Amino acid sequence: MKDIEIAQQSEMEPIVKVAKRAGLSEDEIEQYGNYKAKIKLPLAARPQTKGKLILVTAINPTPAGEGKSTVTVGLGDALNLLDKKVMIALREPSLGPVMGMKGGATGGGYSQVVPMEDINLHFTGDMHALTAANNTLAALIDNHIYQGNKLNLDPRRVIWKRVLDINDRALRHVVVGLGGLTQGVPREDGFDITVASEMMAVLCLAKDIADLKKRLGQIVVGYTYDKEPVTVNDLGVTGALALLLKDAIKPNLVQTLAHTPAIVHGGPFANIAHGCNSVLATQTALKLADYTITEAGFGADLGAEKFLDIKTPVLGKTPDTIVIVATARALKMNGGVLKTDLDQENVTAVAEGYKNLQKHIKNMQSYNVPVVVAINRFTADTDAELAKIQELCQADGVKAIIANVWAEGGKGAVELATEVLARVEEEHEFSPLYASDDELTVKIDKIVKNIYGGAKVEYGPKAKRQLKEFAKYGWDKLPVCMAKTQYSLSDNAKLLGAPQGFTIHVREFVPKLGSQFVVALTGNVMTMPGLPKVPAADGMDLADDGTISGLY
Structure with missing residues (x-):
């Protein structure tokens, strides 16, 4: 059954009931129909709780699929099954990928946020x-x-x-x-x-x-x-x-298929923007729940790095645990297997592709935060492949838990949730990647060498001129938001695995003083993507009775 069919057959609770479960009164929400609501901003007056923050990230994305949002939702539903007060905080989907390459972006299978169609289309505007x-x-x-x-x-x-x-x-x-x-x-x-x-x-x-x-x-x-x-x-x-933004600034309240409260608000891409949902959404969840689960876009080299180095200083809260999502299929692709051959067992390729996951594990550990690996199970995965991933993770001091959330929802992530509950209680002291007063070039150098595994950074003529100008304007010590391909740790989308010794090419900077960071454009990354040869839109339709199809 397709994701949209599962969502269409689900029974949603009235949003007032979901709000009550989350600890919100009717006076604290503005309903957008029966199943969506805005959370009013005076909620900010509530005292901050001592809730735990769990960040879900992933390895570099591949056409094989990773399922970061699906695992995020499944983990939230699993904590709910364990009688924990939990909220999920996700980004809003963009029509770009919905109509382009990805299709829907609200999780998958029995681990989805709903109303799936509304969230993927115009939502609350x-x-x-x-x-x-x-x-x-x-x-x-x-x-x-x-x-x-x-x-x-x-x-x-x-x-x-x-x-x-x-x-x-x-x-x-x-x-x-x-x-x-x-x-x-x-x-x-x-x-x-x-x-x-x-x-x-x-x-x-x-x-x-x-x-x-x-x-x-x-x-x-x-x-x-x-x-x-x-x-x-x-x-x-x-x-x-x-x-014009007076309503857009208010976080959106929805629910999962299992009726776990979820906030879906803000949607910057992680490859060409900072990749995290809104500070207000995460803060609101932290005020309402004992456990807040949020995700950062694309791989940990982009979304998680930006969450940790750009968002957390504003949020005032660092993660208590980081969950890295990986799949045997994606590791096989990183190990050199073609997409057409992914259904065939190949433990050797899994071990070779593990280098990509290993790099992300070490990167997240460098922030001194407990790390858990979630292996998102696909039907063609074999026991030998999954066991190899767990063995390799164990050797790196990290526990890897198999999650079957697409097929089983929260039930398929109870073991993962139990491990996360143990890890969030570990004492740790967050260690940022760079100091706030480091110069731009120092910050970029630390990201390239420590997070990407590169050897050096080359600046184009325009970027060099801009560095001098930014120093003149006093912008030379702002945080940096790297605009880079999501498919590789390098700025070359074809370099899979964990390449080393490469050079990152910064061609231009974009000052964003409202955001209080500087965007560094690397390689040939574009801030206006194009559509693929066969866009997801080609398979979408609206029946005479109003039923949507093809939205994945």
Whole structure:
């Protein structure tokens, strides 16, 4: 049975009942129909609990599939089965991958968050609000230039891009303002995908409305003819942008198939953005539950690193345990097996591909946080392959637990949940990767050498110029958000396993002062993805009775 069919046959509880189980009153939520709700922001006044935080991450993704979100949901349901007060905090899916390569993004099988169709499509409108706010700012910038340009903004140095929450490679580089004097000032422009935008990052890092407005005002939109930065505060439109985000900033409450409360809020990609759900969502879960389970996008080299080095200083809480998701299939691909041959037993390839998992284990251990490996079981996995993974993990001092959450839901993760409950009680002192006052180049060097396993970093001509400019503006000690392919520890998507001795190529920086980090664009990574030859959208349909199909 397909994921969408399982979700459609499920019986959801009214969201009021889910809210009550989570410890929320009807006055603390705003219902969006029967099965979705926004959590009102005054909840921030509640005292912080001493709840445990569990971060779920993974090895580098492969076409074989890993199932990080599926394991996250299954683990939450398992803790619920063990009578623990638990909440799950996930990111919102983007229409880009939903209509592109992945299809749905709400877990799978019997470990899903629902209403699956709503969450994967328009949900509560957060993505549209972010897109509208982003493009309102773009329109205001161009209008300012057209109406006299009092700020002396150089049209050639406008860095604020328009966005769209769909993969559209044709919009990566465009020219706006064509058509004559009344159509605006012609200039080169471009589109990013909404989930890679600074507007998304600002929403996800803001702790309340005051912080949201502060961050919005700090956004740098471009530079004057004298090469001085121009901000949203300079334009005088901070309040208008905040107004457009007044509902989007509120976390969204839904449920799993097993009725475990789940918050799904914010959705930055981890390869070209910071890859974590909102600080408000995680804080809210920590206030309500004894155990909060959250996930960070793509592999631990991207999402988890950014969670630990960018999000936790704002959140004020570090993970009590990190769960790394791996599959025998993905390890076989990392060991050189073709996708077409993954159903054949190959213990040797599993052992070879283990190098990728091993690197992620060592990386997460370097933060001095207890680590557990979750082996997400697929039907073609053999006992010998799974035993080999457990044996290799044991040799590295980590317990690997087999989880069968797609087929069994929470029941398939009870052993994993029991291990996690033991690990969260371990005494540890979090050790950050870099110091906050390290310079940008030092931070990048530590990420490349310690997390990726690379040998050195090369900066392109533009990046070198920007480093000098950022030092002048006082931006040279901000955290760094690496934009890198998710498929490899290097910036070359074809280098699988655990490559060593490679060079990371930084071609350009993007200052994001509202987010309070600098994005480093590496290799040929794009901030507006393209659609594959056969998009997931090709198999989607809507029946006459309103039933959706093809959403995976």
